Amino acid sequence: MSRMKRMAAMIGGYAAHPDPRGAVANAVALVIVSNQPFYPLYVYWAVSPVVAPSxxxxxxxxxxAAVPAAMRRNPLSGRALLLAAGIGNTLLCRAAFGPxxxxxxxxxPCLMLALxxxxxxxxxxxxxxAALAYLAYLLPTSLLGAxxxxxxxxxxAALQRLNFLSAASLTVLIGWLFCRSLDRISRGDETGDARGA
Structure with a gap:
């Protein structure tokens, strides 16, 4: 039990950031990291035994996983890395699974995070x-291959349901994390606090 507490403390320390936007980005990135190993299982249970594309x-x-480390070096590049990873992963999955x-x-959720x-x-x-996310959506399927x-x-149809539920859950999580940090984010903007700039 103490090992799990130490592990949780290490992850919490890695995700911590003085800028509330940075802390939200770190939390979102690590939630995605913790869920990615289960995606093939979700595909297996909900869609098909063919999970290799996942x-x-x-x-x-x-x-x-590198977002919190990047955030410590440069908060702007850390936030940009989260969005680039999200958009890139979506394109990768689109190429693997098809349109x-x-x-x-x-x-x-990428658009929500962008704004x-x-x-x-x-x-x-x-x-x-946000423009990159729109361009990713508009990218012709032929460019990504079969x-x-x-x-x-x-x-x-089952894969669409799975992806919708996953993306909706991620969007709700992002909204909840921002709602929790709203007071600190607003105060930082009003005072011109540059810790996260």
Missing amino acids: YLTFLSTPFF GSGVEVFLF MLFRRSERVFAFGS PSHLYEPVEY
Whole structure:
């Protein structure tokens, strides 16, 4: 039990950041890291025994895991890394599963983060990140190549449901984390606090 407490304390220390936006970004990144190993199991239980395409999601895990470390060096680059990893992972999954998977729904939490992670003085990064998410959605399927496995229509419908529930849960989590930090975020913006700039 003490080992688990030590592990939880280490993770909490790694995710901690004095800037509330940085703390939210770190928490989101580590929640994604903790959930990625289970995605193949979700696909197996809800969609199909063919889970090999889901293994490609692990290519993005090191980038999400590096967000708190990047945040310590430069908060702006840490927040940008989270968005780049999210958009990149969505494109990777779209290439692996194909457009019928509905995996593009993960661009919604990316859009939400793009508009909430940056300060007023960083609007160019907010709008630039949002534009990247829109461009990722509009990217022609032919540029990403054929999916590694073609699922049956009923399996694609199940995959769409799985991806919608996952993306909706992530969006709710992001909203809840920001609501918890709203007072500190507003106060930081009003005073011109530059800790997270």
